[in-house]
Each structure stands twice: as structure tokens, then as C-alpha cells.
Amino acid sequence: MVMTIVLIVLTLILIVAAILTVHFKDLIAAIVASSVISLIASVYFYLLQAPDVAMTEAAVGVGLTTVIFIIAVRKTKRYEE
Amino acid sequence: MRKLLSILALAVIGYYLFVAMQAVPFGKDRMNPKVAKTYLEDGVKKTGSVNIVTAIVVNYRGFDTLGEVTVLFLAATGLGALLYDKRGKRHPRTPASPVVQIGAKILFPLIVLLGAYVFVHGHLTPGGGFPGGVIIATGFLLMYMAYRSYDVSHTALTVTESLAGLTFVIIGLLGLIYGRSFLNNFLPFGIPNTVFSAGVIPLIYIAIGLKVGSELTGVIDNMMETIR
Numbered sequence: 426m427v428m429t430i431v432l433i434v435l436t437l438i439l440i441v442a443a444i445l446t447v448h449f450k451d452l453i454a455a456i457v458a459s460s461v462i463s464l465i466a467s468v469y470f471y472l473l474q475a476p477d478v479a480m481t482e483a484a485v486g487v488g489l490t491t492v493i494f495i496i497a498v499r500k501t502k503r504y505e506e
Numbered sequence: 507m508r509k510l511l512s513i514l515a516l517a518v519i520g521y522y523l524f525v526a527m528q529a530v531p532f533g534k535d536r537m538n539p540k541v542a543k544t545y546l547e548d549g550v551k552k553t554g555s556v557n558i559v560t561a562i563v564v565n566y567r568g569f570d571t572l573g574e575v576t577v578l579f580l581a582a583t584g585l586g587a588l589l590y591d592k593r594g595k596r597h598p599r600t601p602a603s604p605v606v607q608i609g610a611k612i613l614f615p616l617i618v619l620l621g622a623y624v625f626v627h628g629h630l631t632p633g634g635g636f637p638g639g640v641i642i643a644t645g646f647l648l649m650y651m652a653y654r655s656y657d658v659s660h661t662a663l664t665v666t667e668s669l670a671g672l673t674f675v676i677i678g679l680l681g682l683i684y685g686r687s688f689l690n691n692f693l694p695f696g697i698p699n700t701v702f703s704a705g706v707i708p709l710i711y712i713a714i715g716l717k718v719g720s721e722l723t724g725v726i727d728n729m730m731e732t733i734r
Contacts, residue, residue, distance in 0.1 A: 476632035477559045480624070484640040489722060492647055496729045 432472070439465045450505045452498045460491040554695030554704040555629040563634065564707045568689035571710075572674060574636075575717060579671065582721040589728045602652045610652035617645035625715030629704040635711040639718025646723045650730045658727055663720045670717035677706050677713070 442461040449455040463486025470479035545558055545566075555561040563571055602610075624631075625638030649656045681690035689706075696703035 477557075477634065477637070480633050480637040481640070484637050484644060488644040489640055489647070489726075493725070493729060496733055499733055 428472075435465050435468060439469075452503055452505060453495065456491055456494045456498065459494075460487050463487045463490070550698055553691070553707065554698055555707050556698050556704075557629055557631065557634075559632070560629050560634050560707060560711070561704075564628075564710050565689075565691065568678070568710070571714070572678065572689070575671065575674065575714060578718065578721055579667075582725050585725055586728050589732055601654045607652045610648045614645050614649055617648065618642055621645065621715070621719065625711050626708065627701070628711035628715075629707045630699065630701070635714025636718055638711075638715040639720075640722060642715070642719035643722035643726060647726050650726060658723060660724075660727070663724045663727070666720040667717055667724070670713045670720070673713040674710060674717070677710055681706070 439462060442458045442465065445458040446455050446462065449458060463482055467479045467482035467486065470476075470482055545562065549558045549561045550556060553561040553565040555565065601607075621638045621641035623638075624633035624641060625635045628634035628638070646658060678689040681692055682688050684690075684692035689710075691705040691707075693705040695705055698704075701708070
């Protein structure tokens with residue numbers, strides 16, 4: 426019962442973050458929203474008993490990819506037209 | 507018009523995905539149960555590794571892992587080639603706040619220790635060479651963000667990366683010489699659940715961890731050098 430509620434809340438956050446990623450015109454905000462997707466996905470992987478994948482997703486998706494995207498945005502334009 | 511077309515395309519793709527997903531019985535044992543059972547029962551006996559995921563990644567599918575490492579190497583090399591002409595002109599970066607600087611100084615050794623733990627214990631606990639290497643790279647990233655003039659020597663990164671890659675291939679070739687095939691295990695298995703067990707798996711994962719860590723640190727280094 427508690428598990429179901431947790432899963433539903435996580436899924437809602439995931440969907441909202443995915444919509445926000447597409448919606449934001451500020452690319453830095455969009456990158457942060459997409460890193461929230463990775464975070465929730467890694468929690469999901471852990472709950473689905475795949476701790477290996479969860480660790481990789483957390484380290485790569487939340488940590489490294491976000492920073493590389495932010496550096497790329499800093500080199501180009503911050504706002505989408 | 508373009509929006510309508512994209513919505514139409516999404517609807518078509520979504521419909522077919524839905525139909526395909528309906529054929530999948532979720533929550534049931536979909537795999538051929540024999541395959542999973544074979545790995546779970548014979549995995550520890552045949553590879554000595556308690557973590558079956560690692561046993562599959564490094565032992566059963568070791569050659570695929572060599573390919574993955576090569577792909578990562580090529581990606582890092584491509585990035586270095588693209589950003590090459592921007593290098594050398596070192597822009598001073600904006601300094602971080604003292605909180606970040608002191609926090610980074612305290613956290614950096616702990617993060618590197620965690621990364622090393624994750625790849626040395628790849629055959630015992632979840633994780634392995636790839637997550638461990640990425641964790642080490644995020645430690646270096648923290649230092650790059652906190653300090654203005656922090657810099658890792660390119661020579662050290664290149665040497666670590668080359669030696670680690672070479673170790674992987676040499677272990678594979680030793681398997682060819684002393685065992686039956688490329689990447690075959692040629693060391694004793696030891697007692698399962700101890701650090702010195704599972705034959706060549708820890709050695710390969712340490713090599714992969716160092717290689718991934720130095721490659722991704724190189725990527726971060728290349729990108730940080732180009733920003734102001």
C-alpha cells in the first residue's frame with residue numbers, strides 16, 4: 426500500500442519533470458528538470474532491484490551529463506527562441 | 507501544420523508501442539526461466555563472482571565490455587579532437603565561494619575513495635568499473651568547479667588511460683595463452699565472498715575503473731578549459 430503510493434508519487438514527479446524539460450525556454454532550467462528525471466529513474470531502478478543500474482544512472486545521469494550540458498549551454502545561448 | 511504532423515506521428519508511434527506493450531505479460535517471468543536459472547545457479551561456480559551482474563558483464567560477455575570501453579575511448583578522443591584548437595588559451599575561471607572550496611577539499615578524497623571502493627568490490631557488491639570510474643570523475647569535476655586554477659596533468663591522464671586499456675587487453679591475451687579463449691579466466695577462483703576471489707574479474711574491473719575515470723576526467727578537463 427505504502428509502496429504503491431510512493432510509486433505513484435514518483436511517477437507523477439517523473440512525468441511533470443519530463444513535461445517541464447520540454448516546456449522551459451531557459452535551457453539551464455530544462456537541464457535541471459532533465460536531471461530530476463534521471464534521479465527519479467535511478468530511484469526506480471533501485472526499487473526494481475537493479476542497484477547496479479541505479480548507481481550508474483545516478484552517477485552519469487544526475488552528475489556528469491548535467492554538468493556537460495551546462496558547460497555546452499554556457500558556450501552557446503542560454504535562452505531558446 | 508508542423509505541430510499537427512508531429513502530434514499525428516506521436517499518436518501513430520504511441521499506438522504501435524501500446525499494442526507491442528500489451529503483448530508483454532508484466533509482472534510475470536518473461537525470460538526463458540532456464541537462462542536466468544543457469545546464470546544464478548552456475549554463475550558462482552563457474553566464475554567465482556558473487557555478483558552475477560558482474561559475472562555476466564566481465565566474464566560471460568567480457569568481449570562486449572572491451573567494445574564498450576573502446577566506444578567510450580573513441581568518444582573521449584573525438585571530443586578532445588573537436589576542442590583541440592581551443593586548448594592552451596587558459597581562461598581564468600570565476601572563483602567559487604569559500605563554502606564550495608572548503609567543502610570540495612573535504613569531499614574530494616572521500617569521493618575518490620568511494621569510487622575506488624565501488625570498482626575494487628565490483629565482484630562482491632553492486633557497481634563495478636563504469637560507475638566507479640564515473641564517481642571518480644565527478645570528484646575531479648567538483649575540484650574543477652571549486653578552484654580557479656585546478657588542473658590535472660594531461661600526461662598523467664593519458665598514461666593512466668593507456669596502461670589501463672593495455673592491462674585489459676593483456677589479461678585477455680593471457681587468457682588466450684593459459685586458458686581456452688580470449689579473456690578466459692586463468693587465475694584460481696579463491697573463496698567466494700572475499701576480495702581476492704573470482705579470478706581475473708577484479709583485475710579487469712580495476713583496469714576499467716581507472717580507464718573510465720581518467721577518460722571522463724579528460725573530457726571534463728577539455729570542456730572546462732574552453733569556458734571563461
